[in-house]
Amino acid sequence: MNYEAVIGLEVHAELLTKTKIFCSCTTEFGGEPNTHVCPVCLGLPGTLPVLNKKVVEYAVKAGLALNCEISKFSKMDRKNYFYPDLPKAYQISQYDLPLCKNGYVEIETSDGVKKKIGLTRIHIEEDAGKLMHENIDGSLVDYNRTGVPLIEIVSEPDMRTPEEAYLYLTKLKSVLEYSEVSDCKMQEGSLRVDTNVSVRPVGSNEFGTKIELKNLNSFKAVQRALEYEIKRQIKLIENGEKIVQETRRWNEQKGVTESMRSKEEAHDYRYFPEPDLVPIIVSDEWKEEIRKSLPEMPEHKKERFVSQYGIPEYDASIITSSKPLADFFEKCALEYSSAKTISNWIMGEMMRLLKDTGKEIDEVPIKPHQMASLLNLIDNGTITGSIAKTVFEEMFMTGKNPDDIVEEKGLKQLSNEDELREIAVKVIKDNPKSVEDYKNGKEKALGFLVGQMMKATKGKANPQLANKLLREELSK
Amino acid sequence: MSITKDEVIHVAKLARLKFTDEELEMYSHQLDNIIKYVDKLNELNTDDVEPTAHIVPISNVFREDEVMPSMDREKILMNAKEKEDGCFKVPKIIE
Numbered sequence: 351m352n353y354e355a356v357i358g359l360e361v362h363a364e365l366l367t368k369t370k371i372f373c374s375c376t377t378e379f380g381g382e383p384n385t386h387v388c389p390v391c392l393g394l395p396g397t398l399p400v401l402n403k404k405v406v407e408y409a410v411k412a413g414l415a416l417n418c419e420i421s422k423f424s425k426m427d428r429k430n431y432f433y434p435d436l437p438k439a440y441q442i443s444q445y446d447l448p449l450c451k452n453g454y455v456e457i458e459t460s461d462g463v464k465k466k467i468g469l470t471r472i473h474i475e476e477d478a479g480k481l482m483h484e485n486i487d488g489s490l491v492d493y494n495r496t497g498v499p500l501i502e503i504v505s506e507p508d509m510r511t512p513e514e515a516y517l518y519l520t521k522l523k524s525v526l527e528y529s530e531v532s533d534c535k536m537q538e539g540s541l542r543v544d545t546n547v548s549v550r551p552v553g554s555n556e557f558g559t560k561i562e563l564k565n566l567n568s569f570k571a572v573q574r575a576l577e578y579e580i581k582r583q584i585k586l587i588e589n590g591e592k593i594v595q596e597t598r599r600w601n602e603q604k605g606v607t608e609s610m611r612s613k614e615e616a617h618d619y620r621y622f623p624e625p626d627l628v629p630i631i632v633s634d635e636w637k638e639e640i641r642k643s644l645p646e647m648p649e650h651k652k653e654r655f656v657s658q659y660g661i662p663e664y665d666a667s668i669i670t671s672s673k674p675l676a677d678f679f680e681k682c683a684l685e686y687s688s689a690k691t692i693s694n695w696i697m698g699e700m701m702r703l704l705k706d707t708g709k710e711i712d713e714v715p716i717k718p719h720q721m722a723s724l725l726n727l728i729d730n731g732t733i734t735g736s737i738a739k740t741v742f743e744e745m746f747m748t749g750k751n752p753d754d755i756v757e758e759k760g761l762k763q764l765s766n767e768d769e770l771r772e773i774a775v776k777v778i779k780d781n782p783k784s785v786e787d788y789k790n791g792k793e794k795a796l797g798f799l800v801g802q803m804m805k806a807t808k809g810k811a812n813p814q815l816a817n818k819l820l821r822e823e824l825s826k
Numbered sequence: 827m828s829i830t831k832d833e834v835i836h837v838a839k840l841a842r843l844k845f846t847d848e849e850l851e852m853y854s855h856q857l858d859n860i861i862k863y864v865d866k867l868n869e870l871n872t873d874d875v876e877p878t879a880h881i882v883p884i885s886n887v888f889r890e891d892e893v894m895p896s897m898d899r900e901k902i903l904m905n906a907k908e909k910e911d912g913c914f915k916v917p918k919i920i921e
């Protein structure tokens with residue numbers, strides 16, 4: 351029998367407000383434990399929460415960017431549970447009247463098929479604190495993160511493969527970054543992902559028993575965990591075993607999902623309307639005002655890059671898939687005349703180094719004007735194209751100016767005719783076989799000899815000049 | 827009875843409350859009376875009544891997004907039963 355997976359995702363994103371959702375404490379990441387807390391976010395008796403207006407604006411902005419309906423009327427609710435990272439013993443969230451609902455994200459799979467993934471809802475809520483489990487005799491709690499505003503984005507169970515889940519997350523992250531509502535840094539916990547997955551025979555309309563997966567620290571981890579979990583569930587079904595509804599944890603090292611024992615009443619949250627906060631009404635005027643503040647979204651930027659800068663559509667889609675990368679490209683294009691050249695460098699060397707080092711573009715220290723200087727160094731013949739790659743790598747690692755790198759490492763292009771001619775003569779002498787080939791009409795042999803000259807000069811020889819001198823010497 | 831003893835035990839567990847058998851008897855009875863009293867509302871026709879989200883008829887009470895100083899950690903931790911390294915210390919959580 352053939353099976354298909356049914357996947358739904360829950361994404362929590364921290365909003366980029368300066369202050370917490372219900373008090374004026376800073377949301378800044380890091381800081382000594384319990385230095386960004388006050389009686390309100392600690393939930394001390396007698397305090398009252400007051401909603402941060404920006405939280406509503408950012409959530410509506412995200413909702414609009416994700417094609418949602420914005421609720422005219424919504425309210426906050428209490429979700430009750432005991433856990434030490436939650437000082438009030440309840441989390442203020444939204445239950446039946448979320449701020450946004452019925453949106454979608456459009457993805458394009460590797461075989462070029464476009465698919466809309468539905469969004470059930472987006473609601474606002476407060477984050478919990480951080481528990482540190484280092485101690486043998488107890489746990490330590492840091493409440494700095496308590497009360498940082500979050501949006502929870504719940505998808506419909508519309509995804510059928512781990513690849514679709516990965517694409518959905520990538521797209522969602524890009525839209526959130528573009529709308530400037532969240533910085534989506536998974537390593538700092540400002541983006542967190544949980545997923546639900548079940549399997550069923552292809553063609554069935556019923557849902558299988560769903561498993562929730564936790565501890566997913568990257569989008570790749572989500573994809574791998576889903577791949578593993580789907581195989582596990584199919585195997586269970588084929589062996590005639592029953593799948594038990596549970597939460598499982600992804601073990602990155604072992605590459606497996608493991609059962610997490612949880613208390614049976616864990617999901618009895620007894621939601622009720624939050625009496626300390628009044629309802630939120632988003633008028634049409636307010637909504638339109640927020641819509642106007644939305645920056646250009648990825649699709650539009652992509653189309654504009656193609657028409658304005660004349661770069662290929664494929665390059666444009668890669669470059670605009672990340673807002674920081676698109677910004678880098680565009681700033682470089684302001685400093686340097688050929689956008690196509692910049693795009694080639696980004697698609698080539700930049701992407702290669704990002705992949706090799708696992709860095710994010712905003713961790714790369716290269717400034718747009720430095721990129722322009724590098725390209726100018728090639729144009730005015732100071733360095734060769736192949737040396738430029740070496741310089742670029744150094745810039746990528748250290749953020750140094752290209753001129754300084756060229757100076758320090760002595761990478762200037764060799765254009766001294768006498769010097770190069772001497773090397774050409776030596777190369778010809780050392781490679782009689784290629785010389786013979788060339789004389790017998792094999793043009794390719796010349797390429798090899800130019801390569802030898804490059805090697806002899808560590809890539810610094812002016813390639814046109816090397817070519818010319820070799821031809822001259824060979825025709826003697 | 828409009829509420830069973832098992833339900834009362836469940837709710838008590840969620841609220842981290844522990845009773846004796848006599849207390850269970852007493853609270854079950856009291857809760858039953860409360861629920862019966864509230865049930866009276868079901869006699870009203872509320873078809874055209876909007877659900878009440880809040881008892882005070884106001885909306886959109888907001889704060890501007892401006893940072894104010896947080897509280898001194900000394901003070902924050904003053905009432906903590908146990909503390910360590912600037913943190914509140916709680917019984918070990920096992921996941």
Ligand SMILES: [Zn+2]
Pocket residue numbers: 370373374375386387388389390391392497896
């Ligand atoms: Zn606070």
